[in-house]
Amino acid sequence: MRKLNLVLAGIGALAPLLWTMPATAQGSPVVQTAPGTTRLELSVTGEAVRVPDIAIVSAGVQTRAATANGAISANRNRMAKVIDALKAAGVAERDMHTSSVSLSADYDYSEREAPRLTGYRASNMVTVRFHDIASTGKILDALVSAGANQINGPSLEIDDRAGALDEARLDALKKGQERAQLYARALGKNGARLVMVSEGGGGNMPPMPMAMRAESMDQAASTQILPGEQQVNMTLQMLFELQ
Known part of the structure; x- marks a missing residue:
């Protein structure tokens, strides 16, 4: 106006x-x-x-196990492979950082019954800054192959x-x-x-x-x-x- x-x-x-x-x-x-x-x-x-030349994506792993230690251990092993895949794709360490780590209990809330513990859920997410948008999709596919089962984004920015x-x-x-x-x-x-x-x-x-x-x-x-x-x-x- x-x-x-x-x-x-x-x-x-x-x-x-x-x-x-x-x-x-x-x-x-x-x-x-x-x-x-x-x-x-x-x-x-x-x-x-x-034309945006930076893509920011969050990727990570969510695992479930009967025990908290089991969920964290499985998550740690799979997340290590995801990080290795990022490094192998040429992503610099300065362009990735851990954005969240969580561990929570899962309960079965069946009607008319007390909540019953069914296991534990662990999650680890890393935020990645890609400087080559054209190769971002290919790298995300590599992350899934490495064990990532959580992907959010992208957020596109101008450098x-x-x-x-x-x-x-x-x-x-x-x-x-x-x-x-x-x-x-x-x-x-x-x-x-x-x-x-x-x-x-x-x-x-x-x-x-x-x-x-x-x-x-x-x-x-x-x-x-x-x-x-x-x-x-x-x-x-x-x-x-x-x-």
Whole structure:
């Protein structure tokens, strides 16, 4: 939503009257402008579009056993194979970290009977940062073959987010200046002078449709992850004097 506030030159002559009026009738305080100028405030959003180049996925192992030690032991052995598979795929240790480890008891809550202990469940999850989205699906399939039975994600990100935000800033600045010149021409002014600019915030728009599809291993096809596109926004608050 554009924010537009035009204060026409010559309003200074009415200032004494405005300041003597009740606050409810005054509205916003009057901002003085130089003679012969018009004050213009704009809120402009710039965009930059990038293809995500980082995929973040959580993968791990969940095991069940009759005893707590049995569940943890089985989980530890299978998780070691998952970690080895990640390293064999070229994932650096700095790009993976343990995100959760849990152990809980399983009970049978049959109707009209006291809860009955049926075993224990252990879980270990690791969060992995992939710098090559194209190979992510193939690596996930390797993890499943190594024993992983829990996979969540992916979360797609832009590695050079700072660069994308700078591009969005320049886009917003250009749009604001062009819009100010448009108002200046429409009002018969000679031009627009930028007086002040501030950032109103920036963020990511929801990504374009992305697909993650798991194919049967018998079909010799790996899980596909399509990065799509992400739009990075930056909003600038700009103050002009139309002269």
